[in-house]
Amino acid sequence: LGRLRGQHAGGARGGGGAAGPGRAERALTLSAPAQGGGSAVIDMENMDDTSGSSFEDMGEMHQRMKEEEEEEAEGEAGAAEEEDGEFLGMKGLRGQLGRQVADQMWQVGKRQASRAFSLYANIDILRPYFDVEPVQVRARLLESMIPVKMINFPQKIAGELYGPLMLVFTLVAILLHGMKTSDTIIREGTLMGTAIGTCFGYWLGVSSFIYFLAYLCNAQITMVQMLSLLGYGLFGHCITLFVTYNIHFHSLFYIFWLGVGGLSTLRMVAVLVSRTVGHTQRLILCGTLAALHMLFLLYLHFAYHKVVEGILDTLEGPNMPPFQRVARDIPVVSNAVLNTTAKAVALTL
């Protein structure tokens, strides 16, 4: 800035008595502190301070100060300024140019990168689906277990993705817990990969499949609504698995499967029925969904449980009896306690 100002002012010198804008600006800044007397400290922030430039600036400033002290003869000031301008032009311009080029390159690169980023990584498209309050999430969780009675009017489904996503992750965590306590051995792959793949695969895959069926059966439901509905339907699965992975009674599992799983399936089915016309279509859609949902719970319980370990071993390894209920090292305390408590409760009832 300093350079340009000097040159511009020098150029404008011939244009008349008007001092260059920078000079007048500087004049203003100079006058204010000088009125107070004593030493004046000038803020040089506005001046473009490039390499090796401050001396030139100081020289220019001192020069200017001297002129303003003596007189207001613009011609002289102009002459001195042009002198200074040229002087600066030689030394400061190179640094200035280099800086400008680098600056421009940086700007262009930054603009390109931010454009690419905003195009591909725009998470703002998902933002409206996460606009919920904790009370709403809690209400929806509880509602997902209550089947609606009114199937003649289309029921409202909130297109929200926070609750379903959190439920899927909770299911993943519960599955991990179940796999760990049953010492499931996964040969090709990892525990975590299997759990995540299973849960997300179910949520996304079955949602897409039912959405496709809904399209065939003329049901009024959008993809986000289907994702949301199925996601909240996993709440029942989470509860069931959380309880039955810790208390290993098959009868208890079947009660939970029918009760809790059945309730959440009924709710999903009722909502879908309310949005479909025609008996055949309703039957197809709801039958498929109910079957898939209930079978998934069954699969989760038996697949990641102690039973499978025995089967895997009989298929591949040495001859071990299946259904081996060997007390494991870790949950030996907790499981024993829970089992005895459950037994006692069952006996008293």
Place this chain on the structure above:
Amino acid sequence: FAGLADVSISEDIPVEGEITVPVGSHSPEDDFSTLDEPVKDTIMRDLKAVGKKFVHVMYPKKSSALLRDWDLWGPLVLCVSLALMLQGGAADSKDDGGPQFAEVFVIIWFGAVVITLNSKLLGGTISFFQSLCVLGYCVLPLTVAMLVCRLVLLAGAGTVSFIIRLIVVVAMFAWSTLASTAFLADSQPPNRKALVVYPIFLFYFVISWMILTFTPQ
């Protein structure tokens, strides 16, 4: 500015004095050019920054130092050491019950990314890397718990050791969650803090579970 041509100092006010221009010996480039310093200085500076952040995590006060100068060295070190310690499973593939190094690594970073995205989608004001930094640093108590668990397991693997490990892991898990909540929840609108805290709770729960169920073969 043409109109300012006639703005001038009145001539009876003496304009005098000294102009001292703060010409510092550091022009802006000098401050950023750390190429000339010895390597030891660079490393020590980074180590000090990491150490300061460790202290912030262990005594979580509401300071913004963790947020302001984020760095990912600390999380990397913690993640690698935790993953190494959790890899106690035997090389024998029959007893492949322990998590592999890559598994732990991926869980931590993938989980942190998901939590960050979630908090951004819920309207948080924190940036992506700042959130990663905080979540990574708050794994420190759990790393300490892992160390303690390994030492306890050296002494034996009975019921008593399980109870000790359980207490230690639960305490460290609570500490981790509280520490990260103290830093992250402030960047959220006040009525949605629970929505952000829950995934963090899940994340540290999974890591704590991996630590608790670790049995060296």
